[in-house]
Amino acid sequence: xxxxxIIAKNTDEALEKITRxxxxxxxxEIRLDVMDTxxxxxxxxxxxxxxxxxxxxxxxxxxxxxxxxTRTDYILTAIQEGADLVDVELSLPPKWQERIFDARxxxxxxxSTHISDSTxxxxxxxxxxxxxxxxxxxxxxxxxxxxxxxxxxxxxxxIPKAHNLEAKVIAFCMGPMGRISRIVSHLMGGYLTFAxxxxxxxxxxxxxxxxxxxxxxxxLKT
Numbered sequence: 001x002x003x004x005x006i007i008a009k010n011t012d013e014a015l016e017k018i019t020r021x022x023x024x025x026x027x028x029e030i031r032l033d034v035m036d037t038x039x040x041x042x043x044x045x046x047x048x049x050x051x052x053x054x055x056x057x058x059x060x061x062x063x064x065x066x067x068x069x070t071r072t073d074y075i076l077t078a079i080q081e082g083a084d085l086v087d088v089e090l091s092l093p094p095k096w097q098e099r100i101f102d103a104r105x106x107x108x109x110x111x112s113t114h115i116s117d118s119t120x121x122x123x124x125x126x127x128x129x130x131x132x133x134x135x136x137x138x139x140x141x142x143x144x145x146x147x148x149x150x151x152x153x154x155x156x157x158x159i160p161k162a163h164n165l166e167a168k169v170i171a172f173c174m175g176p177m178g179r180i181s182r183i184v185s186h187l188m189g190g191y192l193t194f195a196x197x198x199x200x201x202x203x204x205x206x207x208x209x210x211x212x213x214x215x216x217x218x219x220l221k222t
Contacts, residue, residue: 002026002186002194002210002213003192004021004024004029004210005201005207006018006029006030006031007031007196007202009035010036011043014043014046015042015046017197020197025195026049027085029052029054030051030052030053030054030083032064032074033064044081051085052085053087055074055087056114056203057089068096072092072099075087075088076100078107079103082106083107084108086104086108086109087112087141088100088101089114090113097135101136108138108139112141112170113132113141113143115143116174117145118145121154129158133165133167139168142169143155143172144173145174146173146174148177151178155181159185168191170185170190176205178206179208182194183213186217187220195214197210
């Protein structure tokens with residue numbers, strides 16, 4: 001699946017971008033950490049495609065500086081408003097993770113970790129993968145920063161490992177050298193990959209605009 005992150009300052013801007021993304025994406029991600037104000041009820045109702053709600057902390061490469069309790073309240077509100085998926089960072093303190101897991105209802109949980117300056121060794125990645133899998137979340141997300149081509153390979157190897165466990169996984173690298181992994185992860189059966197609505201609207205380094213992403217993948221599939 002292709003997920004388009006909605007990068008907006010307020011509800012009106014988010015609604016305009018969701019209208020455009022509805023025709024291009026399989027899912028939209030609402031990035032609360034980049035928004036000054038938001039009405040989650042209105043935003044979620046405007047999406048014709050499934051909605052992932054995320055509040056990405058600065059520690060994991062986002063813009064968010066809210067305390068754990070506030071971040072948790074945002075995610076709980078998203079669940080109450082009917083978000084299809086919510087993102088929970090593994091680094092969120094356990095007691096707040098538990099509150100979200102207990103209240104998840106019909107919302108799926110993406111348990112995520114983002115390493116914004118490097119890619120760990122294969123052994124370290126496997127340990128992170130196990131830690132994420134042991135939370136009982138519906139989807140595992142591991143994203144690192146590629147400094148070498150080999151970094152992409154180590155992260156992409158997590159996809160068949162997840163398939164062997166019948167687990168859903170999102171795994172790729174950020175950064176210019178990580179662009180290839182965003183494409184290959186889709187071809188390898190990663191649960192989803194992220195692509196920006198337009199150039200300049202990336203939520204993370206190395207994202208490819210959705211139209212270009214689809215053209216590249218169509219070319220590779222023929």
